[in-house]
Amino acid sequence: MSDAVKNRADTRAAIVESAAGLLREGGPQAVTTRGVADRAGVQAPTIYRLFGDKDGLLEAVAEHVMAGFVSDKAAVVAAATAADADPLDDLRTSWRKQIEFGLANPAVFRLLSDPERVLGSPAARLGRQILEKRVHRLAAAGLLRVTEPHAVDLIQAAGVGTVQTLLATPAALRDPALGEAMMDAVLSRILTDAPAEGPSGPRAPAVALRALAPQLEMLSPSERQLLVEWLDRIAESPA
Known part of the structure; x- marks a missing residue:
């Protein structure tokens, strides 16, 4: 890496870190060109040259902060998988961290x-x-009774909605149990042991086998593909 490229990267990192600090302290309105430039020790035109405008800088800051959080999550997933940790406990822990973040x-x-x-x-x-x-991991353990993409969509939608609802509520009036209640509601919809929904029929075994299908090397690729199509049809069928 040339000195010029390294200096540019270092300058960009310093600006992003400075803007991230202002964002945490005062929100988007605190991220002014002058404030960021002063904190990062650069001239204002440098910010425009590297990020285009304030919106471009905010996007870079959001990406930087989120990337750090996601990197930590990836490490946790790897550790949980290696240790064969309970997949449901792992999901609940991740949910809580997402709400907290x-x-x-x-x-x-x-x-x-x-x-x-x-x-x-x-x-x-x-x-x-x-x-x-x-x-x-839930599907492979036989705990899932809906398709994996559907479960992911439900969890993601519930997480975003929960955080938005809490942020829209004055801190003193927030329901501290809302996050756990929403997680329980989602789990009651996607897990095989949901008592309110009754037996899940053939869908749960189909979802579990679907999760393992790519590993069935005793089948040819075309046979595995056909099996996946059949299992998806069963998993997506009405109860």
Whole structure:
């Protein structure tokens, strides 16, 4: 790496870190060009040259903060998988951390809750992939009675909605049990042991076998593909 490229990267990192601090302390309105420039020790034109405008800088900051959080989540998933930890406990722990992160970083959460920003966010995509891995572990353990994509969508939608509801409520009036109640509601919909829904019929075994299908090397690729199609049809069928 040339000195010029390294200096540019270092300058960019210093600006993002400075803006992140201002964002945490005072929200998006605190992230002014002058304030960021003063804290980072750069000239204002440098910010425009590297980020285009304030919105571009905010996107970079949100991505930076979210990427750090997602990186920690990825490490936790790897450790839980290696230790063969209970997949349901792992999901609950992840859910709580996600709610805590959203409440602790409201500006970042709101920025990345914008559908257009999410579509272009590598950190958001990686976060979904990590959730997919957690849900896959539930399916492989025979605990899931809906398809993996449907379970991921439900969990993600419930998480975003929970944080948005709590952030829209004055801190003193927030229901501290809302997060756990919402998690229980989602789990009652996606898990095989949901008493309110009755027996799950063939769907739970189909979902579990679907999670393991790629590992069935005794079958040819075309046979595995056909098996996956059959299992998806069973898993997506009405109860």
